[in-house]
Amino acid sequence: MGGNGGGGTNADKRPNDLLGSWFVRSGWSKGELARQVNRRARQLGANHISTDTSRVRRWLDGENPREPIPRILSELFSERFGCVVSIEDLGLRVARQSPSASGVDLPWTGPQTVALLSEFSRSDLMLARRGFLGTSLGLSAGPALIEPMQRWLVPTPASPAPPEPDPLHEPRRPGRLSRPELELLESTTKMFRQWDAQCGGGLRRKAVVGQLHEVTDLLQEPQPEATTRKLFKVAAELAELAGWMSYDVGLQPTAQKYFVLALHAAKEAGDKPLGSYVLSSMSRQMIHLGRPDDALELIHLAQYGSRDCASPRTQSMLYAMEARAYANMGQPGKCKRAVRMAEDTFADADDWDDPDPDWIRFFSEAELHGENSHSFRDLAYVAGRSPTYASLAEPLMERAVDLFAKDGEHQRSYALNLIGMATVHLLQREPERGSAYASRAMETARKVRSERVNTRIRKTVGAAVRDFGDLSAVVDLTEQLAVDLPESAESG
Secondary structure: OHHHOOEOOOOOOOOOHHHHHHHHHHOOOHHHHHHHHHHHHHHOOOOOOOOOHHHHHHHHOOOOEOOOHHHHHHHHHHHHHOOOOOOHHHOOOOOOOOOOOOOOOOOOOHHHHHHHHHHHHHHHHHHOOOOOOOOOOOOOOOHHHHHHHHHHHOOOOOOOOOOOOOHHHOOOOOOOOOHHHHHHHHHHHHHHHHHHHHHOOOOOHHHHHHHHHHHHHHHOOOOOHHHHHHHHHHHHHHHHHHHHHHHHOOOHHHHHHHHHHHHHHHHHHOOHHHHHHHHHHHHHHHHHOOOHHHHHHHHHHHHHHOOOOOOHHHHHHHHHHHHHHHHHOOOHHHHHHHHHHHHHHHOOHHHOOOOOOHHHOOOOHHHHHHHHHHHHHHHHHHOOOOHHHHHHHHHHHHHHHHHHHOOOOOHHHHHHHHHHHHHHHHHOOOHHHHHHHHHHHHHHHOOOOOHHHHHHHHHHHHHHHHHHOOOHHHHHHHHHHHHHOOOOOOOO
16 A cells, blocks of 8 residues: 555545646646656655555545655646646645654754755765755745745854954864864855856856755864854855856755755854845745745745845845745835835945845846846736736836846846846747847857746747747747757756
8 A cells, every 4th residue: 555655544535626627737648647656656666666556546536645745746747847846735634744854944053954964965966867855855835935035034043152263373282173174164165156146057056056965064063153154154155156057957845955955054144134135046046936925925925034134236136036026926116116225225335334144145236137127027017918017027127138238247137137138028029139139148058057938038039939029020030049958957
């Protein structure tokens, strides 16, 4: 019974209408779903799973399968529909798992954070093939995601131990890091971030994961308290970057796990602004996955948690992400207010006394205009392809494109904003101009290994073909697509 993924008793069994609805819309047959479940189970090492059509029928009739079947079904339907389809969305129950096996509900303690970072980064380096690293990798959404993240706000108990001497001014002991070694770790993280901005997530992801794993090794050695906090900060930045690169190449469950671990590490480092930045990356992923309500919850959590310490540049970025969430929820008034707050707060960035950390340096004037223009563009889509909102997006997007064209470092952002400009012109029924921008985006995309960029280009060209397929400029665009982007970027 267990070998087929069977579960609950037959008593009080009713048809699972939620699972049935997703199943019908998927277009799969029972046999095809059974084959996909078996294939995914083998990838997870769950070789005891052997599902057939009669077992699928029993799930639809209300039988609750045992783990890892619910998580496998969640992954399969999420990939099929391009949005998070949680276990609960499928009308299934998931057995309570140990913290190391559950997706995002992890213990908020230093030693366990280190252990989980070490375990996950090692698994990624050894096993990562399309991001399937075991049953822990179901995507979480809704309360299952938000409630564990809210514990970021709970104060960490003060340590009863007296403060140790500053390790940077005392003789070196075995196992202890010197100031130059710490500075080298920090500068390496900056270098990885620059590579990502220039080249996309595909080329350097494994290098970042390897560096993260080495930092967790250092965290498992006895270090003075000041050194440990610095190492947790480096670990948080590397885990966020590993998550971001995973997101960029389409490994969504892997990305979410890294983001969650990054938030835990930021908490151990006592760095609330860095934690808010990690939450903003999680929010961006939720928007990408069609969950703007979750995105808004994450941004509000970031804003509240860093309200007394984030720099104007960081606050401006959070307002811009808040606007994106409101846009995708179809709330123009709140979106416009958040856009104004982002602009007003950004104006104070240069007057801030302390230097901004490197992780927020990307949020330039170009990025501000790009985010806000994308909010208006998203509003246009939600409002039934409204040309009014598209016209609000156009001048901001144009400014972003002009600024990114002069910025040799942030090539992926340049490509994304060229695509954004193309979509704005398509919304305004200007296919020739839209095609010209899409063509420029493809030229830039060839230099950037980003499945996110490639997917958006394909979607934009598809929209152009659907609405203006007979136009010679659009025909030329489809031919260029076949030459420049013949296949998906590999998943690093």
